Amino acid sequence: MIWAKEETMSRDEIEALQLERLKETVTRVYKNVAPYRRKMEEAGVKPDDIRTLKDLSILPFVTKQDMRDNYPFGLFAVPKDDLVRIHASSGTTGKPTVVGYTKKDLDVWTECVSRIAAMGGATSKDVAQICFGYGMFTGALGLHFGLENMGAALVPSSTGNTEKQIMYMKDFGTTLLVATPSYALRIGEVANQMGIDPAKDLKVKIGLVGSELLTEAMRTEMHKLWGEDMLVTSNYGMSELMGPGVSGECEHLCGMHVNEDFFIPEIINPKTGEVLPPGEKGELVITCIYKEALPLIRYRTKDVTRLIYEPCKCGRTTVRMENLDGRTDDMLKIRGVNVFPSQIEEVLLGIDEIGPHYEIIVTRKNHSDILEIRVELAQAVDAYRKLEALEKKIKQKLRVVLGLDAKIRLESPNTLQRFEGKAQRVKDLRKEV
Amino acid sequence: MFIKQLSVFIENKEGRLQDVLDVLKQEKVSIISLSLADTSEYGLLRLITSDPQAGQKALKEQGFSAMLTDVLAVKLAHQVGKLQEILSYVCKAGLNVEYMYALSNKDNEASIICKISNGDQAAELLKSNEVELYSQDDIMTIFA
Numbered sequence: 328m329i330w331a332k333e334e335t336m337s338r339d340e341i342e343a344l345q346l347e348r349l350k351e352t353v354t355r356v357y358k359n360v361a362p363y364r365r366k367m368e369e370a371g372v373k374p375d376d377i378r379t380l381k382d383l384s385i386l387p388f389v390t391k392q393d394m395r396d397n398y399p400f401g402l403f404a405v406p407k408d409d410l411v412r413i414h415a416s417s418g419t420t421g422k423p424t425v426v427g428y429t430k431k432d433l434d435v436w437t438e439c440v441s442r443i444a445a446m447g448g449a450t451s452k453d454v455a456q457i458c459f460g461y462g463m464f465t466g467a468l469g470l471h472f473g474l475e476n477m478g479a480a481l482v483p484s485s486t487g488n489t490e491k492q493i494m495y496m497k498d499f500g501t502t503l504l505v506a507t508p509s510y511a512l513r514i515g516e517v518a519n520q521m522g523i524d525p526a527k528d529l530k531v532k533i534g535l536v537g538s539e540l541l542t543e544a545m546r547t548e549m550h551k552l553w554g555e556d557m558l559v560t561s562n563y564g565m566s567e568l569m570g571p572g573v574s575g576e577c578e579h580l581c582g583m584h585v586n587e588d589f590f591i592p593e594i595i596n597p598k599t600g601e602v603l604p605p606g607e608k609g610e611l612v613i614t615c616i617y618k619e620a621l622p623l624i625r626y627r628t629k630d631v632t633r634l635i636y637e638p639c640k641c642g643r644t645t646v647r648m649e650n651l652d653g654r655t656d657d658m659l660k661i662r663g664v665n666v667f668p669s670q671i672e673e674v675l676l677g678i679d680e681i682g683p684h685y686e687i688i689v690t691r692k693n694h695s696d697i698l699e700i701r702v703e704l705a706q707a708v709d710a711y712r713k714l715e716a717l718e719k720k721i722k723q724k725l726r727v728v729l730g731l732d733a734k735i736r737l738e739s740p741n742t743l744q745r746f747e748g749k750a751q752r753v754k755d756l757r758k759e760v
Numbered sequence: 761m762f763i764k765q766l767s768v769f770i771e772n773k774e775g776r777l778q779d780v781l782d783v784l785k786q787e788k789v790s791i792i793s794l795s796l797a798d799t800s801e802y803g804l805l806r807l808i809t810s811d812p813q814a815g816q817k818a819l820k821e822q823g824f825s826a827m828l829t830d831v832l833a834v835k836l837a838h839q840v841g842k843l844q845e846i847l848s849y850v851c852k853a854g855l856n857v858e859y860m861y862a863l864s865n866k867d868n869e870a871s872i873i874c875k876i877s878n879g880d881q882a883a884e885l886l887k888s889n890e891v892e893l894y895s896q897d898d899i900m901t902i903f904a
């Protein structure tokens with residue numbers, strides 16, 4: 328089901344609307360937000376210089392650092408009194424990034440999430456269980472209001488107490504699950520331990536997973552646990568921009584439809600900042616054109632993707648952004664080679680003899696990086712040669728994908744840490760030395 | 761003909777062997793014989809027990825990777841050259857001994873546990889050479 332008529336507008340209509348909203352936003356931030364005005368003055372740009380959508384490229388970028396420098400409310404375009412909600416993202420390094428919403432911002436957010444939920448197959452008939460941690464994190468409340476707005480029955484069970492989560496799923500007839508991919512795996516695993524087969528004994532047929540990258544291998548793993556007929560979609564967003572709701576996959580699983588009447592995506596060369604032609608891969612930059620409290624302009628997401636403008640089989644005309652290979656923030660440099668943990672995940676999840684949980688440990692010894700990967704045996708083995716053959720198989724597959732040798736540590740089932748929120752599977756111990 | 765060996769994967773970490781033995785003790789599964797070799801990272805613990813099925817179930821529940829493996833329990837007379845004789849049958853038939861360890865040593869006989877490639881053929885071969893094999897029931901009644 329297509330939620331809003333804006334999702335099927337012609338390119339001309341979309342662009343006309345975008346230009347109108349962009350001009351309004353730029354004028355407003357120039358007037359109300361001192362750091363923006365300074366940046367624009369330094370770049371020699373005035374709001375009136377924005378005459379076409381192409382002129383977006385003359386505006387300066389905004390980065391996460393700008394948000395930190397203006398902590399907490401320095402980039403806000405409305406008086407504090409107008410705020411009705413404040414969220415913050417956990418700052419592992421330095422100050423957290425703070426985001427605020429007016430009443431209208433919350434309505435827009437809700438609209439955006441209803442759209443991506445509809446893309447992912449949700450309807451008013453669904454019983455939707457939100458297994459995201461509630462709190463300062465935007466994921467849980469974003470999905471909560473978007474799904475409630477749609478008319479679905481909300482089960483705000485948050486994270487933790489996994490047995491009870493499964494009891495709710497069974498007794499309430501939950502049909503839609505919101506969780507990180509790793510928590511969805513964990514729930515499935517605990518259900519199995521309780522003697523419940525999620526694919527047969529539960530009614531969950533829709534998975535709106537997020538807050539963590541969904542690799543194709545992980546999607547396959549989800550199907551193995553939750554059933555082949557489950558529609559598992561990923562969606563994209565970040566608290567700086569709003570939270571979940573920037574874009575989402577439809578049932579055709581061919582990239583994520585961007586809510587273009589609210590966000591303008593661009594792809595740039597991350598080194599030069601130059602805008603790349605449609606279809607090319609580069610860093611995603613997003614401009615919020617319909618937000619009151621925190622309308623970030625040309626926000627550098629650090630995520631690498633490409634934009635697909637061809638209309639989709641689902642009938643939507645909005646541009647799609649290709650699913651991410653990995654997030655730049657998560658990238659590891661090992662012996663000079665760039666490695667996304669998601670690449671390692673794709674390899675490991677494709678090997679049946681080991682389970683879907685893993686841990687990546689990077690250390691440094693004698694000026695050389697050592698990549699070590701802990702995995703769990705999924706099938707019992709009774710011969711050393713079989714263990715050695717398995718180790719060798721994992722190593723070879725990793726070498727093909729990464730061009731690196733890794734040390735494999737086989738472990739018993741259930742020894743690695745499980746996660747309820749965003750998984751932390753990488754331990755880079757080099758920084759601590 | 762075959763008996764069930766319990767094979768358990770254990771990381772080379774302090775306390776893991778102890779954990780396995782604790783689980784078996786809790787289940788009142790007694791150990792008749794065991795063999796443990798290790799590499800620097802992990803080891804395979806091979807056990808002949810009074811109740812391999814119960815042992816496997818309990819270990820799996822506790823998160824161990826445990827399986828049952830068919831092995832031969834070969835009765836050997838206490839005589840010089842007896843083991844060598846048996847191995848020569850196996851070798852001549854082109855079979856390999858993957859591993860072996862002692863099962864028991866009492867009265868006038870010793871016995872061993874053998875894992876031989878192509879177990880069915882090995883069992884037939886030994887029987888045709890009048891080598892005695894213990895059954896699972898024998899293990900329970902004689903050794904447990």
Ligand SMILES: [Zn+2]
Pocket residue numbers: 577578579584639640641642643
């Ligand atoms: Zn579509």
